[in-house]
Amino acid sequence: MIASVDMGSSFRLKAWLAEQSNAIGLAGIVLLFWIVFASLAPGFISPFNLFAMSRTLAIDTVIGFSTMVVLATGGMNLAIGAIGVCSVMFAGYLMQVLSLPGPVALAGGLALGSLLGWINGFAIVRTGVNSFIITLASASLFNGGMLILTKAVIFNGLPPTIAEFGRMRWDVVSPLLLVALLIGSALIVLFRLTALGREILAAGANARAAELSGVPVGRAIVIAHTLSGLLAASAGLMLLSRLGAAMPSVGQDWLLPSFLAPVLGGALLSGGSVSVVGAMIGALLVTTIRSGLLILQVGNFWLQLFLGVMLLLAVLLDRYRAVYAERRSLGRRI
Amino acid sequence: MTVARRFFTQEWSALAVAIAIGLATLSALSPAFLTEYNLYVVLRSFCVVLVVAFAQMLTLAVGQLNLAVGALGGLVAIAVGGMMEKLGLPTGVAVFVGLAIGVAGGVLNGLLTVRTGINGFIVTLATASVFTGINLGVTESIPFYNLPPDFVAFGVKRFFAVPYLLIPPVIAALLLALFLARTVPGRYLLAVGGNPHAAELSGIPRDRIVVLAHALSGLLSAVGAILAEAQLGSAQPTIGADWLVISFAAPIIGGAALTGGHVSVAATALAVVLVVLIQNGMVLAKVDPYWVQFLLGALILSAVGLNRFRAIRIERA
Numbered sequence: 119m120i121a122s123v124d125m126g127s128s129f130r131l132k133a134w135l136a137e138q139s140n141a142i143g144l145a146g147i148v149l150l151f152w153i154v155f156a157s158l159a160p161g162f163i164s165p166f167n168l169f170a171m172s173r174t175l176a177i178d179t180v181i182g183f184s185t186m187v188v189l190a191t192g193g194m195n196l197a198i199g200a201i202g203v204c205s206v207m208f209a210g211y212l213m214q215v216l217s218l219p220g221p222v223a224l225a226g227g228l229a230l231g232s233l234l235g236w237i238n239g240f241a242i243v244r245t246g247v248n249s250f251i252i253t254l255a256s257a258s259l260f261n262g263g264m265l266i267l268t269k270a271v272i273f274n275g276l277p278p279t280i281a282e283f284g285r286m287r288w289d290v291v292s293p294l295l296l297v298a299l300l301i302g303s304a305l306i307v308l309f310r311l312t313a314l315g316r317e318i319l320a321a322g323a324n325a326r327a328a329e330l331s332g333v334p335v336g337r338a339i340v341i342a343h344t345l346s347g348l349l350a351a352s353a354g355l356m357l358l359s360r361l362g363a364a365m366p367s368v369g370q371d372w373l374l375p376s377f378l379a380p381v382l383g384g385a386l387l388s389g390g391s392v393s394v395v396g397a398m399i400g401a402l403l404v405t406t407i408r409s410g411l412l413i414l415q416v417g418n419f420w421l422q423l424f425l426g427v428m429l430l431l432a433v434l435l436d437r438y439r440a441v442y443a444e445r446r447s448l449g450r451r452i
Numbered sequence: 453m454t455v456a457r458r459f460f461t462q463e464w465s466a467l468a469v470a471i472a473i474g475l476a477t478l479s480a481l482s483p484a485f486l487t488e489y490n491l492y493v494v495l496r497s498f499c500v501v502l503v504v505a506f507a508q509m510l511t512l513a514v515g516q517l518n519l520a521v522g523a524l525g526g527l528v529a530i531a532v533g534g535m536m537e538k539l540g541l542p543t544g545v546a547v548f549v550g551l552a553i554g555v556a557g558g559v560l561n562g563l564l565t566v567r568t569g570i571n572g573f574i575v576t577l578a579t580a581s582v583f584t585g586i587n588l589g590v591t592e593s594i595p596f597y598n599l600p601p602d603f604v605a606f607g608v609k610r611f612f613a614v615p616y617l618l619i620p621p622v623i624a625a626l627l628l629a630l631f632l633a634r635t636v637p638g639r640y641l642l643a644v645g646g647n648p649h650a651a652e653l654s655g656i657p658r659d660r661i662v663v664l665a666h667a668l669s670g671l672l673s674a675v676g677a678i679l680a681e682a683q684l685g686s687a688q689p690t691i692g693a694d695w696l697v698i699s700f701a702a703p704i705i706g707g708a709a710l711t712g713g714h715v716s717v718a719a720t721a722l723a724v725v726l727v728v729l730i731q732n733g734m735v736l737a738k739v740d741p742y743w744v745q746f747l748l749g750a751l752i753l754s755a756v757g758l759n760r761f762r763a764i765r766i767e768r769a
Contacts, residue, residue, distance in 0.1 A: 194573070241753070245756060245757060245760045246760065247710075247756045247760060248710050250517070250573070250710070251700065251704060251710060251752065251756060252753070252756070254696075254697060254700055254752070255697075255701075255748075255749045255750075255752035255753045255756070256749060256753070257697075257749070258697050258745050258746070258748050258749030258752070259746055259749030259750055259753070260749075261745060262742055262743065262744070262745030262746025262747070262748070262749060263746055265742035265745065265746075266740060266742045266743060266746060269740075269742075270742070373577075374577065374581055377574070377577060381574060387571045387573065387574060388571075418588075419585070419588040419589045419592055419593070420585060420588075420589040421585065422581045422582075422584045422585030422588060422589075423581070423582055423584075423585025423586055423589055424585065425581050425585070426578045426579065426580070426581025426582035426583075426584075426585055427578075427582060429574070429577065429578040429581065430564070430575070430578040430579070430582070433568070433570050433574055433575075433578070434568055434570070437568050437569065437570055
């Protein structure tokens, strides 16, 4: 009796470990990089660098989430950077030109982001065209529209509270990181505990099966894209408070990190499986490598190469793990 | 069937009509449009875009994507520039090695996709970052300016309104049309794109064909990069950075299916003509250049919507 309970719990532990193997492996890699960078360059763990990293990490995490919620449906969103910059410029416009109070302007930015995301989702579901093409085109549309309306002029006369929040320090961490963690917790609740989250995942895992089981697949896709737009806007507004100005160049380099974090974290491109914690650790790995290379003065120029190689290695490793797991489970069945 | 009806059954007919309207409007509204020099400028900006569109079209033909078109192009451009300026290699050798780098990059993309079974999107996103990283790491964003005069002259010379630069893209278009319509590997390529499983069961070496498509895509990116370099007269590390959207726009406006198996050289070329005409029209009308980006997005969406509408009507009929 006792033995069987023990076996049960140890089996459950094993199952949990197997499920989390990717996140645990990734955390190990992050730890390894921290040890290497800290021993090569003591400046890496200086309070200032830790603070700088926490700010970058917060923004990279939310950018990753923005792609992750769409990956859950098996789609992708190439317009994240464009949505981010539209929200940033809109919030900047509301504050500087219309001199609305900060919170109202930020809410306006978030609302615009959600609206643009909704447009993406609506166009994808209505036309039945691949999300890749729709968001590639809408990215061009949104970015072009933003540049036409703003004439690429920076809004730098924002209320000082915005920049103060970006500079605020709690010892070595930025409050922005707390924002990212809160968003992450909300996403965990969404995907683990709510019907909507399960519907989004079901739509991604097998759209036809989900449809036949009564899941409103179209609605799930539209909601996932709206959420993605909201998250892209959040990342943009976090960056706005870090920069202290609304710049039209925001979001241009978001594409790679937006995919790196969730894919390193174990999200399936075919949809139906995402890991919020994994995406956070994935973003941590990206931030660590970026900051470490900067401190080691390898230079920004080689950074792209490292990130690309890392993405390749991560997906290769994941592939071989999947093949290995499949072989083992086949063996067990026989 | 009358000539007119046969014309309208072609899928590029809407594009041809749009181009004809565009040409008529532009020449009626702007006296500068039909000048020899302006036509030369239009044709010159047509060259690079056309080859880049073909590079993407080939990967779309087998049902794949290539996000690394621009990054590979940038790498080839600085490699060719570096070989000519720093190593003093003759133009022919540098160009040949540049094309070889393009093919090698494409083969790498293809092999990674086929061997690992990882989504081509992620593979080429990663290799694009790798290619750009090498490009920036080597050049530190500093262009090569001292290119051989014969190379730069090729980018400027013209026969009346026809730039010499137009010769390679036209040859590429003809060869590509012949390849896809008349050769065994070309037919295999479309068959694999149309239905990979059926193609494999019919004895087509699917993996080899996917690698071939990526290799040719890499080769065409390299051609585009070298043309861009001749056009600019210098090897800029930023060559290719803005190719992504247009590389997808032209084949898709031309009616290529993203699922593979269906592409058209003529329609892709016409789509490029349309885009270049719109750009030129905006320059002549002195419109904000930001409108180009906006309209390109709108054009892709309307083309996609139109194709969808046509498909629904065919289904109903």
